[in-house]
Amino acid sequence: MDEIASITDTNLTETQFYNRADEINMLSSLLGTTEFNSSPTILLTGIRGVGKTALIKKIKHKFDKEYLVVDIDLSRSNAYQQKKLSRGSIIKIIYDAIIKASKEFGLRTLDKKIEKYFKTNKFKIDKILSYEHIPVPVFESEENYARLADFVMELPQKIYEDNSDKLKGVFIFIDEIQLIKDLDNVDKFLWYMRSFIQNQKNVAYLFCGSMSLKDSLINDLNGKEGAFGGRMLTIEIHPFSKQTTREYIESIPRNILLDDGGFERFYKCTRGIPYYINIFAKILPENITLTENNIIELFKDSIDYLAVHFIFMWSKLTFQEQKIIISLLGNPKRRIEIANTLEVTSGSLNRPLNRLLDFDLIEYVNDKYQITDPILTYWLQNSHEKNGIYPFRSI
Ligand SMILES: Nc1ncnc2c1ncn2[C@@H]1O[C@H](COP(=O)(O)OP(=O)(O)OP(=O)(O)O)[C@@H](O)[C@H]1O
Ligand SMILES: [Mg+2]
Known part of the structure; x- marks a missing residue:
């Protein structure tokens, strides 16, 4: 195992x-109160790469001997990767994850109950998709959906009640929750989920996603008019402080030495x-004291590694989306200013701007669009400096 993750x-x-x-x-x-019949609903937010997922995995390991921890990552689901995230597919993902967690915990009686339920309710069953001997109904079919969704949403509390001798409660973690923005009627779906969640005394829900607090989804979830109307406990995970970063670097087995200026720059x-x-x-090289200037140079040399996730995303953007980002390199711009720079109508920017916002590449602050992460800015500026042109896709 490597010393640095x-x-x-x-x-x-x-x-x-x-x-x-x-x-x-x-x-x-917060989660521990589930044991006493008062399970919280938590929203964990924070910028990309801050360590939300690593943190919830850690929490999972801490609790998964006493609690059934159902760990769901919407971005890893097949449906999302094939760009088909629907209400049905989300319910199916939740169902699969509940079954998987129950098996891992060793709750053996579940299979027969579920099988019986599906039989008596005459669900359309997809034989091919049988999952570890449990039949998987066709979630996407409209006739199945409503009853099935109710069944899946009630399942965690039922599992607890059937196994309260073995379990202190159930935790449902849903990571990358921002992806539900793609659903039609997000609002309705959230209200629907809430109607179950609020009645489940022994099931805690933790939603996690890289939403900034400006995001409209947070409003839909937890705003005054939102489905959870302020009842969700919002916790924002912050980047490491200077002090923590310094101690973290010192704790790493690699012998990284930075003088004060070098650390400030790092x-x-x-x-x-x-x-x-x-x-x-x-x-960073080991065993030599690095100064501010060293770090500036090394940062430049390393930018392709630091920006590796952006390089991949960049290659998937359309030419127009790339041009929008380039237009924002200098400073944030209003929509009309972007339109003028690109010499297009303001209306034609709807789609590309929304896609860039969805990818979290840009954000909308004080009526202006801006690049979310300075690393993307550095990478683009550096490419231009090195090659004399921006890395536009060849058209
Ligand atoms: N507490 C930690 N200690 C050391 N390294 C960490 C810690 N938390 C996160 N990391 C490192 O940061 C990387 C990114 O963390 P993680 O994937 O959890 O971020 P995230 O907030 O979930 O990001 P995203 O919004 O993109 O999902 C991890 O793969 C790991 O290398
Ligand atoms: Mg994550």
Whole structure:
């Protein structure tokens, strides 16, 4: 096992996972109330790469001997990867994850109950999709959907009631919740979920996603008029502070030495975001004291690694979407200013702007659009400096 977690790994080992003691304590005491019939609903937010997923995996391992922890990542579902996330597919993902967690926990009586339920309710069953001997009904079919969704949403509390001798409660973690923005009628779906969640005394729900607090989904979820109307406990995970970053670097077995200026610059480059800290710390040379100038140079040399996720996303953008981002390099712009720069009508920017917002590449602040992450800006500026042109897709 490597000493520093890789950026694709969120199941960190004890030695790779650093700190987050306050967050772990807070989440543990909130979730722990489930044992006493008052389960919380939590919304965990924070910018990309800050360590939300790593944190919930850690919490999962802490509790999964006493609680049934159902861990769902919407971005890893087949439906999302094939761009078909629907209400039905979300319910199916939840169902599959409940079954998987129950098997892992060793709750053996579940299969027969579910089978019996499906039989007596005459669901359309997809034989091919049988999952570990449990038939999987066709969730997407309209005739099945409504009853099935009710069944799946009630299942966690039922499982608890049938197994209260073995379980202190059930936790449902839903990661990458921002992806439900793609659903038609998100609002309706959230209200529907809420109607079950609020009555389940022994099931805690934790939604997690890289939404900034400006996001409209947060309003739909937890705003005054939102489905959870402020009852959700919102916890924002922050990047590491300067102090924590310094201690983290010192704790890594690699012998990275930074003088004061070098550290200040390192913090400025990574902004305390573990995702960037880990990539950069793996690249830095060991056993020599690095100064501010060293870090500036090394940052430039490493930008293709730091921006690797953006390079991939960039290659998937249309030419117009790329041009919009380039137009925002200098400074944030109003929509009309972008339209003028690109010499197109303001209306034609609807689709590309929404896609860029969905990808979290840009954000909308004070009536202006801006690039979300400075690393993307540096990468584009650096490519231009090196090659004399921006890396536009060839058309
Ligand atoms: N507590 C930690 N200690 C050390 N490294 C960490 C920690 N948390 C996260 N990391 C590193 O940062 C990377 C990104 O973390 P993670 O995937 O959990 O972020 P995230 O907030 O879920 O991001 P996204 O919004 O993109 O899903 C991890 O793969 C790991 O390398
Ligand atoms: Mg994540």
